[in-house]
Amino acid sequence: MGRERLYLFDTTLRDGAQTNGVDFTLNDKLAIARMLDELGIDYIEAGYPGANPTDTQLFAEERGLRATFTAFGMTRRPGRSTSNDPGLAALLEAKADAICFVAKSWDYHVRVALETSAEENLASIRDSVRAAVGKKREVLLDCEHFFDGYKADARFALACAKAAYDEGARWVVLCDTNGGALPHEVEKIVGEVVKVIPGSHVGIHAHNDTEQAVANSLAAVRAGARQIQGTLNGLGERCGNANLVSIIPTLKLKGEFAGRFEIGVSDAQLKTLAHASRTLDEMLNRAPNRHAAYVGESAFATKAGIHASAIMKEPATYEHVPPETVGNQRKLLVSDQAGKSNVLAELERIGLKVDREDPRIGRLLEVVKEREAIGYAYEAADASFELLARRVLGKVPNYFDVEKFDVTVEQRDNALGQRVTVSLAVVKVKVDGEHLISAAEGNGPVNALDLALRKDLGKYQSYISGLELTDYRVRILNGGTEAVTRVLIESQDETGERWTTVGVSPNIIDASFQALMDSIVYKLVRSGA
Numbered sequence: 001m002g003r004e005r006l007y008l009f010d011t012t013l014r015d016g017a018q019t020n021g022v023d024f025t026l027n028d029k030l031a032i033a034r035m036l037d038e039l040g041i042d043y044i045e046a047g048y049p050g051a052n053p054t055d056t057q058l059f060a061e062e063r064g065l066r067a068t069f070t071a072f073g074m075t076r077r078p079g080r081s082t083s084n085d086p087g088l089a090a091l092l093e094a095k096a097d098a099i100c101f102v103a104k105s106w107d108y109h110v111r112v113a114l115e116t117s118a119e120e121n122l123a124s125i126r127d128s129v130r131a132a133v134g135k136k137r138e139v140l141l142d143c144e145h146f147f148d149g150y151k152a153d154a155r156f157a158l159a160c161a162k163a164a165y166d167e168g169a170r171w172v173v174l175c176d177t178n179g180g181a182l183p184h185e186v187e188k189i190v191g192e193v194v195k196v197i198p199g200s201h202v203g204i205h206a207h208n209d210t211e212q213a214v215a216n217s218l219a220a221v222r223a224g225a226r227q228i229q230g231t232l233n234g235l236g237e238r239c240g241n242a243n244l245v246s247i248i249p250t251l252k253l254k255g256e257f258a259g260r261f262e263i264g265v266s267d268a269q270l271k272t273l274a275h276a277s278r279t280l281d282e283m284l285n286r287a288p289n290r291h292a293a294y295v296g297e298s299a300f301a302t303k304a305g306i307h308a309s310a311i312m313k314e315p316a317t318y319e320h321v322p323p324e325t326v327g328n329q330r331k332l333l334v335s336d337q338a339g340k341s342n343v344l345a346e347l348e349r350i351g352l353k354v355d356r357e358d359p360r361i362g363r364l365l366e367v368v369k370e371r372e373a374i375g376y377a378y379e380a381a382d383a384s385f386e387l388l389a390r391r392v393l394g395k396v397p398n399y400f401d402v403e404k405f406d407v408t409v410e411q412r413d414n415a416l417g418q419r420v421t422v423s424l425a426v427v428k429v430k431v432d433g434e435h436l437i438s439a440a441e442g443n444g445p446v447n448a449l450d451l452a453l454r455k456d457l458g459k460y461q462s463y464i465s466g467l468e469l470t471d472y473r474v475r476i477l478n479g480g481t482e483a484v485t486r487v488l489i490e491s492q493d494e495t496g497e498r499w500t501t502v503g504v505s506p507n508i509i510d511a512s513f514q515a516l517m518d519s520i521v522y523k524l525v526r527s528g529a
C-alpha cells in the first residue's frame with residue numbers, strides 16, 4: 001500500500017525571526033534557505049516582501065531552490081479593494097512560488113483588533129486568495145487563532161477556512177497562534193475541520209506555549225492534516241514554534257507515522273539533521289541545547305556504569321532510535337560513577353586504540369576519579385578528557401611551555417575623564433627552545449590572557465589562527481573563602497568543530513588558564529601539529 005505524502009513547511013525565516021534577539025541578515029536568510037532546501041523541506045517561508053528592505057531584497061534574488069519559496073503577508077485591508085492595497089500589491093509582485101496570507105478566524109479578533117464585520121473579513125479572504133491565484137501563485141491561508149476562534153464560534157472559524165479553500169487556496173493552515181491548545185483539543189477540532197475541507201488541504205501551525213507544539217502537530221496529522229509548519233530548533237517568539245528538528249525524525253523513525261506517511265526528507269538527508277540544527281545555533285551565536293531531543297549532545301549520552309555496559313553489548317537496550325540515523329552519536333559519559341567500560345567506549349569513540357587489559361586503562365580511570373573529586377567535570381569537557389587520556393597513554397607532544405604569565409587589572413580615568421577598567425596580560429612561552437613574549441589588553445583578565453596566549457606560538461601559530469572562544473562558564477563549587485572555581489570553556493575552529501575544556505583552581509585566572517591551555521593543545525593535537 002502506498003504511503004500518503006505529508007508536507008513540511010518551514011517558517012524559521014519568518015515566524016522564527018520573531019524570536020527575541022534574532023536578527024537575520026540577507027546572507028543569513030539565503031544560507032538558511034539553502035540548508036533547509038538541502039534537508040528536503042517542501043516549503044520555505046522566507047519573510048514579508050515589501051515590509052522591510054531585507055525581505056524585499058530576498059524575494060528579488062535568484063535563488064535556485066527546489067523548495068517552494070513562500071512569501072507571507074496580510075489579506076487585503078478591510079474597506080480597500082485588492083487593487084488599492086500597497087501591502088498586497090508588494091506580495092503579489094514578489095518573486096515567490098507561493099503566497100501565504102494570514103487572516104483572522106476568531107470573531108472576537110475581527111471585532112476588536114480589526115474593527116470590521118464578519119462579512120468584510122470573509123470578503124477580504126476571498127478577494128486576496130482570488131488575486132493571488134490569478135497571479136498563478138500557490139496560495140496558503142494561515143487562519144490566525146483558529147483553535148480559540150473555533151471554540152468561540154465554530155461556524156465563523158470554519159467559514160474563514162472554507163472561503164479560502166473555495167477560492168482555490170492549496171492549503172488552509174490552522175494556527176494555534178497563542179500556543180494554548182492541547183493535543184486532545186487539536187485532534188478533535190482538526191477532525192471536525194477535515195469533514196468540511198479535505199485533510200490533504202489542511203495544515204497545522206502550532207506554537208509552544210504549553211510545551212505541546214510538537215504533540216499538537218502530530219495530533220493534527222493523526223486527525224487528517226497533511227502539512228506541518230514549524231521552525232528549526234523550535235525558534236519563534238515567546239516559547240517558540242513547533243520544532244521541525246523533533247518532528248522530522250519522529251515522522252521518519254516512529255512506526256505509526258513512518259508506516260503511513262512519506263516526507264520529502266530522505267534517510268540520507270535525515271543524517272544531516274544534527275548538523276543543520278547546530279549550524280543554525282552557530283549562526284545565531286548560541287550554545288546548542290545539549291538536551292535537545294534527537295540532536296542534542298546529551299540525547300544519546302549515558303552515565304551510569306550498568307547502563308553503559310549494556311549499551312556496549314546491545315545499543316537498542318537503552319536507545320529509542322539509533323543515534324546515527326539523525327547524525328548524532330552515542331556518548332558514554334566519563335564520571336566518578338563510571339566503570340572501565342565507559343572509559344573504553346569513550347576511548348574508542350575518540351579513536352584511541354587500547355587493549356582492554358592494558359593497565360593504563362585502570363590508571364586513567366583512577367586519575368579521572370581523583371580529578372573529578374576535586375572539581376573537574378569531564379563529562380561536560382570532552383576535549384579535556386581526550387587530552388587527559390592521551391597524556392596517560394603518552395600520546396601528547398609537548399608543543400610549548402608557558403614559562404610565566406602576568407595579568408593586571410587597572411581602574412583609572414581615560415582621556416575623556418571616564419572611569420574604565422582595563423586588563424593587561426603578558427605571557428612568556430618557550431617553543432622549540434625559542435622564548436616568545438606576547439602582551440594583550442582585554443575587556444577582562446581572562447580575555448586579555450586568552451588574547452596574549454594565542455598571539456604568538458611561533459611555528460604553531462598557523463594551527464590556532466581560526467580558534468575562537470565561544471562560551472565561558474564559571475561555577476563556584478563550595479561556598480566561603482575556600483571556594484574552588486570550575487571554568488568551562490567552549491571553543492570553535494574555522495571548520496565549525498566545537499569542543500569544551502575544563503580548569504579547576506581556587507584562583508579563577510588559574511582555572512581559566514588551564515582550560516585555555518587545554519583548548520589550544522587540543523586544537524594542535526586535532527590538527528596533527
Ligand SMILES: [Zn+2]
Binds near residue numbers: 205207
Ligand atoms: Zn506563528
